[in-house]
Amino acid sequence: MQFPKNFLWGAATSSYQVEGDNPNADWWEWEKMAGKENSGRACGHYELYAQDFDLAKDLNHNAHRLSIEWSRIEPQEGKFSQKELQHYIDVILALRARNIEPMVTLHHFTSPIWLSAKQGWENDRVVPLFLRFSDFVVRGLAKHVRYWITINEPTVYTSHAYVIGAWPPQQKSYWKARSVYDHFVAGHIQVYRRIHQIYQEFHLPSPMVSISQHLQAFVPCAPKKMNAYAVSLRDQWYNFDFLDQIRRQKAIDFIGLNYYSRQLVDVQRFGIGNLAWDVCKNNCDPVKKNSLGWDIYPQGMKQVLLKTKRFNLPVIITENGICTSDDELRWEYVHGHLKNVYLAIQEGVNVTGYLYWSLLDNFEWDKGFGPRFGLIDIDYSTLKRTVRDSARKYAEVCKTGVLPDSHV
Ligand code: BGC
Numbered sequence: 001m002q003f004p005k006n007f008l009w010g011a012a013t014s015s016y017q018v019e020g021d022n023p024n025a026d027w028w029e030w031e032k033m034a035g036k037e038n039s040g041r042a043c044g045h046y047e048l049y050a051q052d053f054d055l056a057k058d059l060n061h062n063a064h065r066l067s068i069e070w071s072r073i074e075p076q077e078g079k080f081s082q083k084e085l086q087h088y089i090d091v092i093l094a095l096r097a098r099n100i101e102p103m104v105t106l107h108h109f110t111s112p113i114w115l116s117a118k119q120g121w122e123n124d125r126v127v128p129l130f131l132r133f134s135d136f137v138v139r140g141l142a143k144h145v146r147y148w149i150t151i152n153e154p155t156v157y158t159s160h161a162y163v164i165g166a167w168p169p170q171q172k173s174y175w176k177a178r179s180v181y182d183h184f185v186a187g188h189i190q191v192y193r194r195i196h197q198i199y200q201e202f203h204l205p206s207p208m209v210s211i212s213q214h215l216q217a218f219v220p221c222a223p224k225k226m227n228a229y230a231v232s233l234r235d236q237w238y239n240f241d242f243l244d245q246i247r248r249q250k251a252i253d254f255i256g257l258n259y260y261s262r263q264l265v266d267v268q269r270f271g272i273g274n275l276a277w278d279v280c281k282n283n284c285d286p287v288k289k290n291s292l293g294w295d296i297y298p299q300g301m302k303q304v305l306l307k308t309k310r311f312n313l314p315v316i317i318t319e320n321g322i323c324t325s326d327d328e329l330r331w332e333y334v335h336g337h338l339k340n341v342y343l344a345i346q347e348g349v350n351v352t353g354y355l356y357w358s359l360l361d362n363f364e365w366d367k368g369f370g371p372r373f374g375l376i377d378i379d380y381s382t383l384k385r386t387v388r389d390s391a392r393k394y395a396e397v398c399k400t401g402v403l404p405d406s407h408v
Contacts, residue, residue, distance in 0.1 A: 001338075001339065001342040001402065001403040001404075002401060002402050003342065003345070003397075003401045003402070003403070004345065004351075004401075005401070006352075007352065007353060007354070007401055008062060008063035008101060008316060008352060008353025008354070008355070009060065009061055009062055009063060009353070009354060009397070009398035009401075010056065010061035010062060010063035010064045010065070010100065010101075010353075010354075010355050010356070010359075010398070011056065011064060011065075011355055011356040011357070011358060011359035011375055012064070012065035012103075012318060012319050012355040012356070012357050012358055012359070013045070013064075013065070013066050013067075013358050013359050013360060013362065014066070014067040014105065014108035014109070014152065014362075015066065015067045015068060015069035015072075015108065015110070016039065016042075016067075016069060016108065016109065016110045016363070017039075017042065017043075017108075017358070017362040017363045017364070017365075018042055018043040018045035018358075018360055018362045018363070019042055019043075019045050019069065020039070020040060020041035020042035020043065020044050020045065020046055021040075021041055021042075021046065022039070022069055022071060022072065022110070024071035024072065024075040024112055024113055025069065025070075025071040025110040025111070025112065025113065026071075026111050026112070026113055026115070026116035026120065026168050026169075027039065027109070027110050027168060027365075028113075029113055029116075029168075030167075030168035030169075034168075034170075034366075036366055036368065037368030037369060039363045041383075042362060042363050043360050043361070043362055043363075043378050043383065044383045045360065046087075048383065048385075049091050049094060051385070052359065052360065052376075052385070053095055053098055053100065055359075055376060055385060055387060056098070056100060056359060057098040057099075057100065058387075058395075059375065059387070059391055059392070059394070059395040059398065060395045060396075060398035060399040061100055061359075061395075061398055062099065062100060062101060062398070063100060063101040063102075063103060063353055063355060064095055064101070064102060064103070064355075064359070065102075065103040065104075065149070065318055065319075065355050066091065066102065066103075067104070067107075067149075068088055068104060068105070068106055069084075069110065070106075070107065070110065070111055070112050070115075070133055071110065071111070071112035071113065072084040072087075073085060073088075073133060073136065073137060074112055074133050074136075075112065075114075076114055077114045077115075077129075080136050085136070085137065085140045085141075088140070088141065089140060089141060089144065092104070092141060092144045092145060093144060096144060101146070101147065102144070102145055102147070103145075103147035103148070103149060103316075103318070103355070104137075104141060104145050104148055104149070105149040105150075105151075105152050106130075106133075106134050106137060106149070106150050106151070106191065107130070107150065107151045107152060107187075108152040109152060109153075109157055109167075109365070115129065116168070116169060120169065120180075121157075121179075121180040121183050121184065122176050122180055122183075123183075124179075124183070126183050126187065127183055127187045127190060130187045130190075130191065131187070131191055131194060134150070134191045134194060134195070135194055135198070138194065138195050139198055142195075142198055142199060142202055142204055142207075143202070143204065145207070146205070146207055146208060147207070147208050147209075147316075148195055148207055148208070148210075149209075149210060149212050149256050149318060150187070150188045150192060150209065150211055151184055151187065151211050151212075152211070152212045152258075153212055153213065153258060154181065154184035154185075154188075154211060154213075154242055155181070155213070155214060155238050155239075156214045157180075157184075158177050158180050158181045158184070159177070159238075161180070162176050162177035163177050166366055167365065167366060181242075184242070185242065185245050185246065188211055188246055188251060189246060189249050189251045191209075192209050192246070192251035192252070193251065195207055195209050196209070206253075207253070209251075209252070210252050210253060210254050210256040210316075211242065211243075211246070211252075211256055212256040212257070212258050212318040212319060213239070213242060213243055213255065213256060213257060213258065214238075214258045214259075214260075215239045215257055215258065215259050215304040215307075216238065216239065216259075216260075216261065216262065216263050216300075216304075217259075217261070217262040217263070217297055217299075217300025217301075217303045217304055218230075218231040218234045218235055218239075218262070218265050219231070219264055219265065219285075219297075219300070220264075220265050220266075221264040221265060221266040221280040221282075221284045221285065222266065222284070224267070226267040226270060226275075227265050227266060227267055229267075229275065230265050230267045230274075230275045230276075230278070231265050233275055233276070234263070234265065234275075234276070237276070239304070239307070240307070243255065243311065247311060252311075252313065253313070253314075254313050254315065254316055254352070255308050255311060255314070255315045255316070256318040257304065257305070257308065257315055257316070257317050257318060258317075258318055258319035258320070258357070259300065259301050259304055259317065259319075259320050259337070260294060260319075260320065260321070260322075260357075261290075261294040261296070261297060261300070262295050262297035262300045263279055264279055264280035264284065264285060264295070265278070265279060265280070266278055266279060266280040266282075266284075288329065290323050290324055290333075290371075291323045291324050291325060291370075291371055291372070292323055292367065292371055296322065296329075296333055296336075298333070298336030298337045298339065298340050299340055300340075301317075301337045301340035301341060301344070302340035302341075302343050302344045305340070305341065305344035305349045305351065306344055306347060306349060308349060309348065309349055313350075314350045314351075314352045315350060315351045316352055316353040316354075316355070317341065317353065317354040318355055319355060319356075319357040319358075320334075320337050320355075320356060320357060321333075321334075321356050321357030321358060321373050322334075322373065323364065323371030323372050323373045324372065325372060327388045327389055328389075328390075330388065330390040331389070331390040331393050331394070331407055332407045334390060334393075334394055335403065335404075335407035336407070338354065338397065338403050339403060341354060342403060356375060356394065357373055358373045358374055358375070359374065359375055359376060360374045360375075360376050360378055361373060361374035361376070361377055361378040362374065362378070374388070375387070375388060375390065375391035375394065376388065376391060
């Protein structure tokens with residue numbers, strides 16, 4: 001299976017999950033307050049990034065997605081740190097020096113404590129504040145960056161932090177969720193326009209700007225009408241509404257797509273909550289699972305990719321990965337999902353890149369350090385890095401652009 005020329009091959013990370021020592025971020029405070037495992041020094045990537053990028057280079061990666069920690073850049077409201085900006089410039093230059101194309105995310109779940117103290121993304125003022133922060137970062141990095149992700153998984157963050165109440169600030173309010181979501185839409189659109197404006201001002205070639213949207217494969221568990229109806233509603237609400245809204249405003253240059261798993265839809269009775277949330281309880285179509293219990297469903301990758309066709313935009317897989325202690329299963333996962341990317345390309349989807357989640361084992365939010373998503377193992381007591389076999393198999397694909405027929 002031969003992938004297109006100039007395909008972006010690599011992996012993704014986010015600042016808070018790998019850097020360590022981010023005491024000005026809302027999560028840092030929350031971990032302590034909620035009695036969760038602390039992110040602490042995480043992978044020590046803030047210091048060890050050059051070593052990590054050497055490994056990515058050895059693994060033939062030509063692209064890497066990272067994020068900027070807002071709470072480092074603006075630790076107090078309105079006080080911007082040139083020193084931290086310089087750190088991220090150095091990080092990006094370290095990628096460039098290795099011929100690795102950077103993709104930069106501006107918001108990956110964390111916010112500065114001063115912002116969360118004023119209701120974070122619920123507050124109308126968040127939009128101009130996010131714009132001001134983004135402006136500072138983009139002006140500093142524009143020369144070295146072509147690909148931008150404004151916001152990572154706005155629907156996941158909104159649902160986990162404001163509907164399910166599992167993430168800070170642990171709210172369960174439809175109305176709050178609604179305003180957070182709307183602020184993400186508005187924040188994206190304004191930052192999208194600002195990034196383009198800055199590139200014009202600087203006479204730089206046009207950048208590629210998007211969000212990373214988490215897409216699930218919704219699959220009806222029995223062929224009931226209600227299930228089919230729920231699938232179409234969920235597809236619209238959770239998968240495509242955000243993309244539709246920003247497309248209507250001409251504020252998207254490619255689709256950043258995160259895909260992990262499927263949801264088996266089984267609606268118990270007619271009602272808005274049931275249509276929105278009911279899932280199969282009988283394990284009616286058992287498949288292998290990752291270590292967090294999520295279904296492994298590679299054909300879902302093709303399913304969601306085909307549904308992006310109507311946008312008529314290039315697609316970059318900005319995350320896809322598995323947490324497991326079974327590294328052979330990791331390679332089976334990557335192989336199976338890449339095969340479905342290939343099949344979607346054959347059916348006309350313009351996929352231009354694939355970034356595995358994640359380069360390193362890292363801090364999996366409220367789940368702590370247990371889940372192992374990395375191509376590279378981290379020994380958290382010594383911070384020693386060990387490249388996994390799955391990473392070496394993926395490295396062959398990155399090098400040749402060819403996926404072997406079978407994973408064995
Ligand atoms: C997020 C990552 C997270 C990964 C695995 C994505 O939803 O962007 O931060 O670690 O999934 O759960």
